[in-house]
Amino acid sequence: MKLFFIAVFILSLSGISHSQSKDSTITNSVKISGFIKGENSKAIEGANLVIEGTIDGATSDNIGYFEFETDKTGKRILIITAIDYSEKKLDIEIVPDKDLQLNINLSKSNYSTDEITVTASSFTSGENSKVTLTPLEIVRIPGADADLYRAITTFPGSNQVDEGSRIAVRGGDPNEVLTILDQASLNNPFIFDNDNNVSSFSTVNPWGLKGINFSSGGFSAKYGNVLSAVLDLQTYDIPKNNTLFAILGLANAGLSGVFANKEGSLGGTFTAGQFFLRPMLLINHTDADYSPLPTATSLGGTLSYKVSKTGYLKFYADYNSDNLGIKSQTPTYEGYYRGKSKNFFTNLALSVTPTAVSLLNVSVSSSIFNRKINFGILDNTSDDIYAKIRSDFSMPITNKIDIGTGAEYEYSGYNSDGTYPYYFYNIALNAPNFAYSSKNNTGRFGAYAETRIRPHDNFYIVAGVRGDYHTLSQNFNFDPRLSVVYRLSKFSFLKGATGIYHQYAALSDYALSFNNNLKPMQAIHYILGYEFNKDNDFIFRVESYYKKYSNLVSNSTYGFLYGSDGEGFAKGADMFFKVRFKPKFNGWISYSYTDSKRKQYATGPLESADYDITHTISVVGTYNITDYLTAGITYHISTGKPYTPVFGSVFDSTQSAYIPFYADYNSDRFPTYTRIDINAQYIFSFFGKFAVAFLALNNVLDDKNLYGYTYNFDYTRKIALRSNNNRVIYFGMGFQL
Amino acid sequence: MKQKIVLIVLLVFLVSSFSFADDFSDAILKAKKNLKSAENKSDEKALIKVRGEFERILQLKKNTWIVYYYLSYTDFTIASTYMKDQVKDKIKKYTESGFEMINKSIEGNPDFSDSYVMQMLLNFNRWIYEQDKMNDIISATTAADEMAKKLDPNNPRYYYTSGVSSFYTPEMFGGGVDKALVSLNKAYELFQTRKEKEDYYPDWGLENVDGFISLCYLQRDKEGDMAKAKEFLDKGLAVNPDSGFLKEYVQKQYDEKNKK
Numbered sequence: 001m002k003l004f005f006i007a008v009f010i011l012s013l014s015g016i017s018h019s020q021s022k023d024s025t026i027t028n029s030v031k032i033s034g035f036i037k038g039e040n041s042k043a044i045e046g047a048n049l050v051i052e053g054t055i056d057g058a059t060s061d062n063i064g065y066f067e068f069e070t071d072k073t074g075k076r077i078l079i080i081t082a083i084d085y086s087e088k089k090l091d092i093e094i095v096p097d098k099d100l101q102l103n104i105n106l107s108k109s110n111y112s113t114d115e116i117t118v119t120a121s122s123f124t125s126g127e128n129s130k131v132t133l134t135p136l137e138i139v140r141i142p143g144a145d146a147d148l149y150r151a152i153t154t155f156p157g158s159n160q161v162d163e164g165s166r167i168a169v170r171g172g173d174p175n176e177v178l179t180i181l182d183q184a185s186l187n188n189p190f191i192f193d194n195d196n197n198v199s200s201f202s203t204v205n206p207w208g209l210k211g212i213n214f215s216s217g218g219f220s221a222k223y224g225n226v227l228s229a230v231l232d233l234q235t236y237d238i239p240k241n242n243t244l245f246a247i248l249g250l251a252n253a254g255l256s257g258v259f260a261n262k263e264g265s266l267g268g269t270f271t272a273g274q275f276f277l278r279p280m281l282l283i284n285h286t287d288a289d290y291s292p293l294p295t296a297t298s299l300g301g302t303l304s305y306k307v308s309k310t311g312y313l314k315f316y317a318d319y320n321s322d323n324l325g326i327k328s329q330t331p332t333y334e335g336y337y338r339g340k341s342k343n344f345f346t347n348l349a350l351s352v353t354p355t356a357v358s359l360l361n362v363s364v365s366s367s368i369f370n371r372k373i374n375f376g377i378l379d380n381t382s383d384d385i386y387a388k389i390r391s392d393f394s395m396p397i398t399n400k401i402d403i404g405t406g407a408e409y410e411y412s413g414y415n416s417d418g419t420y421p422y423y424f425y426n427i428a429l430n431a432p433n434f435a436y437s438s439k440n441n442t443g444r445f446g447a448y449a450e451t452r453i454r455p456h457d458n459f460y461i462v463a464g465v466r467g468d469y470h471t472l473s474q475n476f477n478f479d480p481r482l483s484v485v486y487r488l489s490k491f492s493f494l495k496g497a498t499g500i501y502h503q504y505a506a507l508s509d510y511a512l513s514f515n516n517n518l519k520p521m522q523a524i525h526y527i528l529g530y531e532f533n534k535d536n537d538f539i540f541r542v543e544s545y546y547k548k549y550s551n552l553v554s555n556s557t558y559g560f561l562y563g564s565d566g567e568g569f570a571k572g573a574d575m576f577f578k579v580r581f582k583p584k585f586n587g588w589i590s591y592s593y594t595d596s597k598r599k600q601y602a603t604g605p606l607e608s609a610d611y612d613i614t615h616t617i618s619v620v621g622t623y624n625i626t627d628y629l630t631a632g633i634t635y636h637i638s639t640g641k642p643y644t645p646v647f648g649s650v651f652d653s654t655q656s657a658y659i660p661f662y663a664d665y666n667s668d669r670f671p672t673y674t675r676i677d678i679n680a681q682y683i684f685s686f687f688g689k690f691a692v693a694f695l696a697l698n699n700v701l702d703d704k705n706l707y708g709y710t711y712n713f714d715y716t717r718k719i720a721l722r723s724n725n726n727r728v729i730y731f732g733m734g735f736q737l
Numbered sequence: 738m739k740q741k742i743v744l745i746v747l748l749v750f751l752v753s754s755f756s757f758a759d760d761f762s763d764a765i766l767k768a769k770k771n772l773k774s775a776e777n778k779s780d781e782k783a784l785i786k787v788r789g790e791f792e793r794i795l796q797l798k799k800n801t802w803i804v805y806y807y808l809s810y811t812d813f814t815i816a817s818t819y820m821k822d823q824v825k826d827k828i829k830k831y832t833e834s835g836f837e838m839i840n841k842s843i844e845g846n847p848d849f850s851d852s853y854v855m856q857m858l859l860n861f862n863r864w865i866y867e868q869d870k871m872n873d874i875i876s877a878t879t880a881a882d883e884m885a886k887k888l889d890p891n892n893p894r895y896y897y898t899s900g901v902s903s904f905y906t907p908e909m910f911g912g913g914v915d916k917a918l919v920s921l922n923k924a925y926e927l928f929q930t931r932k933e934k935e936d937y938y939p940d941w942g943l944e945n946v947d948g949f950i951s952l953c954y955l956q957r958d959k960e961g962d963m964a965k966a967k968e969f970l971d972k973g974l975a976v977n978p979d980s981g982f983l984k985e986y987v988q989k990q991y992d993e994k995n996k997k
Contacts, residue, residue: 048789050796055764059789062782081792083834210872236872264883535829535866582825582868627907690910 030094032078033067034102036060038085044106047082052089070094080104108490137586138206140622142634143677143698145730148212149189149202152231154618154634156543156574156590157216159611162707163675163725164200165190168611169216169229170545171570171596172523176228176503179204182235182316183390184347184365185410191275191296191322196337196375197288197707197724203298203320203343205256205271210236216574217545218497218527221448221464221481222392222406227503227523228547237312237351238267238304247273249694249732251280270301275322280730288724291336294324311352318345329719331711332428332657333376341371358395364388376427380418382508385441387411402452404464413441414507426657440507442472450481458487470504470520477502477520491534495543497527505553505562512562519551519564539578539588546571555601568598568606587621600665608642608666615639631680640669643708649715658714675725676700691735702727761799765807765937768794772811773941777979781818787811802845803937809838809855810939816862825866832862850889851939856881857898861905878902893931894942896924901949914953921950944980947973948987955994966991 036047043064050057051072058068060082078090085106094100137151144150149165152158157170168174179186181204190200206212211234223230239258247254252275260267275296300318307313320343325336349363369384392406415438422432450464462483469476481499488494502520510516529543552566572595578588594613597606615638622632645668649658679696699705707723768790775783788811794804812835819827839855846852860878863870885895900920906912928943947969954966970991973983 046785046788048792050793053796055760055790055793055796057789057793059786079796083830264880535826685908688908 028096029069029071030073030096031067031069031099032092032094032102033065033099034104035064036066036080036082036104036106037064038082038106039108044082044085047080047085047106049078049080052077052079078102080106082106084108137622140630140632140679140681141620142622142632142679142696143636143675144634145201145696145698146206147202148204148206148209148233149231151206152214154588154590154620154636155214155216156576156592156616156618157572157594158229159613159616159638162197162199163705163723164192164198165202166193166200167229170547170572170574170592171594171609171612172228172547173610175506176226176523177231178223178226178229179231179233180223181233182314182347182349183361183363183392184316184345184349184388185386186233186345187367187384187386188341188343188345188369191298191320191341192294192324192339193341195324195339196326196328197721198294198324198326199725201275201296203300203318204233207256208235208269208271208302209233217525217547218481218483218499220462220483221450221466221479221499222404224408224446224448224466224468224479225410225444225503227501227521227549235302235314235316236269237314238264238306239269244737245734246737247732247734250283250730251275251277252732265306266304268301268303271298272300273298280728284726284728286724286726287722289327289336291325291327292323294322294326296320296322307350308352311350314347314349314351316345316347316349319343326724328375329710329721330376330427331660331713331715332426332431335376337373337375339371339373341369343367343369355395358393360391360393362389362391365390377419377421377429377431377433378427380416380420382414382416382418385411385413385415400454403449404452405447405449407447408445410444410446411441412444412507413439414511415439416508416511423655423659425660426655428657431657432655438508438511440472440511442470442504442507442510444471444504445469460485460487468502468504468520472507472510472516473504473518473520475504475520477522492530492532495527495529495531498525500524509553509562514561514563517564518553518562521552521564521566522550524548536578537580537582539576541576542573543575544571544573549598552598554599565601566599568596568609570594570596570609570612572596584624585621587619589620590616590618592616605664607664610642610666612642612666613638613640628683629680630682632678634677635675637672637674640671640673642666642669644668645709645718646711646715651714660711660715670706673705674701674703675705676703686733686735689736691733693731693733695729695731697727697729699725699727761794761797762937764790764794764797765804768807769937772807772814774979776814777977777981779818779981779985781815784811784815784818788815802842802849805838805842805845806849806852806855806939809835809842809852809859810941812838813855813858813862820865823865828862829866832859832866835859835862848888850885850892851894853881853885853888854892854894854898857885857902861902891927891931893924893927893946894939896920896927897942897946897949900924900946904949904953914957918950918953918957921946921953925950944973944977944983947976948980948983951987952990955990958994963994966994 036044038044043062044060045062045064047060048057049066051070054072056068056070056072058066060066073094073096075091075093078092080088080090085108088104088106090104092100138144138148139146141151141154147165149167150160153160153167158167161168161174166174167177169177179189189202189204191203192198193200213232216229219230239260242259244257252273254271254273256269256271258267258269275294277290277293298320302314302316304312304314321341323340325338327335328337345367347363347365349361351359351361354360366387372381388408388410390406390408392404394402394404396402417437419433420436421427422434446466446468448464448466450462453461455461464481466479467476479500479502483497484495486494501523504520505518510518524547526546527543529541531541533539547570549568551564552568554563554566572593575591576588580586593615596609596612598609599606617637619635622630624630644665645663646660647663648661652659677696677698678700679694682693684691684693705723705725707721710719710721711717712719768787771790772787775787788808791804791807791811795801812831816828816831816835836859839852839859843852857878860874860881863874885892889895900917903912903917903920904914924946928946933940951966951969951973954962970983970987973980977983
């Protein structure tokens with residue numbers, strides 16, 4: 001009986017305390033009130049305050065004021081939270097019948113959960129980075145012809161080579177730019193490359209890319225064997241749906257598709273395309289004489305398999321071929337320059353997360369590039385063979401430190417066979433010539449380690465080292481690199497980078513060196529810049545750079561063998577200004593100033609480098625006229641590229657040809673280059689499916705830009721070779737099947 | 738004796754637990770009611786206040802996953818109040834907070850269909866301020882769509898969200914009012930027999946379905962559609978006579994169409 005009454009007593013106590021806590025009119029309550037402020041004493045609306053372990057609390061109003069009543073007493077913890085601010089815990093003492101007034105300051109939490117691009121000179125696109133170039137922007141840039149590389153040349157510091165897709169960056173040569181696709185080096189991503197007065201196109205499909213990171217200097221220790229710039233591309237893992245898309249234009253036809261199984265564990269993509277010029281030439285005038293007409297074929301795809309919740313195995317294969325003949329004139333020969341090339345590239349990449357926070361990527365890649373050139377007496381076939389195995393591992397050590405490390409082995413082979421003229425200026429069919437065959441190969445071992453440190457919320461550092469060993473020349477290089485970013489405010493950054501960069505010469509150069517004794521070419525970068533980026537709607541970036549070159553491949557003064565005595569520098573400043581007024585307008589202006597000098601010989605003066613283009617301006621604008629109709633315009637202007645003029649000649653009876661006398665190397669310049677391109681795209685429904693029609697007018701004013709100079713037979717008359725990129729109208733349609 | 742003491746202790750414990758459970762239920766049901774009231778008026782300040790209520794309920798450390806769900810829903814609703822004037826930085830702020838909250842909810846309970854419906858809704862907002870990540874938005878929405886349907890194939894809010902998506906997607910891109918009506922009508926049917934597991938589980942949506950069905954008929958404008966539009970508008974107002982969406986928006990659309 002006694003126990004029964006005890007139980008009832010305890011139960012009623014519980015009931016009483018429960019009803020007390022429910023009672024909204026609290027007796028003996030204490031009022032807690034005050035203000036919550038953030039930076040610069042700005043009131044914070046919507047901040048939440050609560051006594052830990054209870055639901056007693058309040059939300060601050062638009063002047064930051066809060067108040068609430070509580071019956072809790074004694075030492076308590078008050079928790080204050082607000083979106084975009086760091087949580088604060090305050091020790092308070094609540095004394096019965098004594099109201100409490102508090103003035104509380106909160107500080108901003110870490111500004112971004114997105115990755116900050118901790119590299120100067122970077123332009124990026126992707127899922128987790130500060131975007132400055134999207135696939136949609138790439139395909140919409142007038143004059144870019146939906147080509148990623150051409151789109152990049154609208155950014156400062158990059159110049160097109162012969163109005164094509166190959167680019168030269170900040171006064172460096174085009175071969176100082178490396179393209180990486182899912183860890184594999186993409187050595188020949190172009191068609192019609194280096195073909196006489198025919199602009200190259202890239203074979204990379206921008207729509208298949210989930211990440212694009214272009215760095216024109218100061219890049220991380222991850223990237224080896226490159227002097228100036230890196231274009232790092234990542235393809236999508238597994239598509240999320242099934243689509244088939246066809247495209248038909250004046251110069252090309254293509255079919256592409258993506259597929260994925262229901263579970264999302266297996267998927268793939270494919271693209272097939274054919275480039276042809278005949279319909280284009282029927283509508284547009286050209287002075288070029290083609291035989292055969294340029295054609296190109298491409299076929300490629302990916303197959304992806306989800307090996308685990310976060311792991312993927314991806315196979316990528318791509319085949320491209322091109323063929324053309326174009327009539328060309330030199331002092332000793334006039335006839336068809338004929339070029340053919342084929343490239344087959346494969347990459348097998350595995351991406352897994354060994355732990356919840358670490359990432360391991362391993363890839364094996366290969367490519368075979370075959371090229372055949374015939375022009376006058378020059379008749380040559382060459383093969384570039386490449387294979388690489390690479391692994392990268394990254395993980396955070398603490399919440400302020402990440403580490404990354406990796407290693408790679410790269411094999412390169414070069415075979416060349418053919419007939420060459422004795423003298424470069426005489427390619428007549430009866431010119432003195434020799435047969436030459438060479439076979440060369442090398443391996444390169446590389447490894448790196450780097451750390452990303454955040455010593456302070458607004459300060460990031462990436463420090464790394466890498467080493468490479470080149471088996472053919474038996475040389476080793478050691479490259480320390482450093483990048484820093486200091487966040488001045490929510491939207492503005494100061495960025496700097498420095499480092500040593502090495503690149504080994506082409507195997508064709510080793511073939512012409514003494515005992516393969518060419519040192520790794522070196523560039524030391526110094527970069528400093530400022531960026532203001534407000535949600536990618538307003539970007540202003542200014543950057544200055546200095547690159548000190550040494551051990552460049554040089555001509556020997558006394559013989560014909562190459563050496564490593566070349567040196568030089570490239571310095572300049574880039575400016576980039578982009579605005580986006582959603583949903584209508586998107587545009588940017590880029591300007592670059594470059595001063596790039598090199599020594600071609602061991603002794604001798606510094607002279608203008610081949611891509612020492614002093615001033616370059618690009619202006620790009622696209623406007624959404626309606627939700628379905630977009631139009632755009634691009635304007636390029638750049639001061640002339642250097643070239644070496646001929647100032648005289650002498651007749652050589654043994655060759656029946658004139659020998660030219662050249663002025664100082666690169667002592668003259670082409671005229672200023674200008675070009676305006678416009679385009680429009682219209683999205684509509686075609687038999688109930690998505691379709692897009694496009695129209696482009698390239699070189700609207702038909703500017704007579706120069707491809708180069710040639711001369712008559714005795715060099716008494718300089719003949720301007722106009723670029724074949726006349727005013728051209730191009731149209732086509734793409735549609736979903 | 739010992740057994741009796743154990744029994745008493747057990748009784749006290751059960752009663753205490755029941756008290757705390759009552760605290761949680763009472764608090765969350767009260768907050769849910771305040772949320773409905775603030776949402777009806779599309780009152781940003783009242784919604785921010787309600788958000789604070791939910792955040793304080795986290796201190797009870799019970800079923801925090803459902804509390805995070807409501808925090809996410811409130812964030813989404815606050816973001817919606819800025820849609821009319823397209824205040825992008827506010828839309829982004831509350832949408833990203835919404836993502837943070839729903840991710841915490843999913844961590845606590847990965848099998849709740851409505852959490853993935855919430856992800857679908859939040860991803861719609863991303864089109865306003867980060868269109869350039871459209872590939873990512875599409876893939877995130879598709880992934881959330883698949884999970885929401887897989888976990889509860891009879892979730893009316895899933896069909897409502899799909900219907901709204903179709904309503905705002907141009908026909909040429911695979912949307913349109915006819916496609917929207919299929920999903921919205923399915924949502925309507927499912928709501929008629931829907932019973933949530935707990936009274937503090939989300940049960941929103943029926944009047945929204947009615948409203949969007951009405952909008953579909955207004956837009957389609959075939960014979961008999963005006964009458965259908967009125968029918969569903971009235972149904973929605975019968976469910977929630979205070980709905981700002983129905984009174985301020987759908988009713989106005991109907992009145993304007995009716996005048997012509």
